[in-house]
Amino acid sequence: VEGALKGAIYDPYIRSIVWEGLIQAWRDQLEEWYTCPSTVLVSSSSSGNGQLPLEGSTTTIMQTNLRRWDDEFVCPYHWAKPNSKLNCEVTFPKELDWPQNSTEPHPSPELDTPEYAGKIRKSRILEKLLAQGGIRTAAILNGLFAPSNAQSGAFLSHPLF
Numbered sequence: 292v293e294g295a296l297k298g299a300i301y302d303p304y305i306r307s308i309v310w311e312g313l314i315q316a317w318r319d320q321l322e323e324w325y326t327c328p329s330t331v332l333v334s335s336s337s338s339g340n341g342q343l344p345l346e347g348s349t350t351t352i353m354q355t356n357l358r359r360w361d362d363e364f365v366c367p368y369h370w371a372k373p374n375s376k377l378n379c380e381v382t383f384p385k386e387l388d389w390p391q392n393s394t395e396p397h398p399s400p401e402l403d404t405p406e407y408a409g410k411i412r413k414s415r416i417l418e419k420l421l422a423q424g425g426i427r428t429a430a431i432l433n434g435l436f437a438p439s440n441a442q443s444g445a446f447l448s449h450p451l452f
Contacts (some may be wrong), residue, residue: 308418314352317419324423325430327366364434370427381411440446 296302313321360368384407389397402408411417 307378308422312418312422314414316415317422324370324426327361327363327369329363365431370423377416381414381416 296305359368387400400407
């Protein structure tokens, strides 16, 4: 990775994600990013429609049905739940909603403002999502290609630290 990174246009950006994010700000969260829970809450409204239920679901389904999305190694539903909340609170806040059934023309909202884009930049949301994706992908690939004699779960340690 280092060879491909040196001198590339995105080199400083990736390094800031690693050094300021993974090694400093998000260090205590890393294990949560790639581990999967043993039990997941899923809404009954999800049955048969092929869509993941959103945050706030209250009905527990049987463990056998959890295999539809998540297992003990890869859990996209569990990993996506916080993004649903993030989308509602930050990406598409209520201030950007238009009144339902309105026939009035709607001006495009200005997004390059401290209240919108500034909040995203300051909290490093995009950088954190990129880091989560990289950590999860690395954990999955390490799990798939780990030697068969490797200890179970050993590939999930923090090799950078």
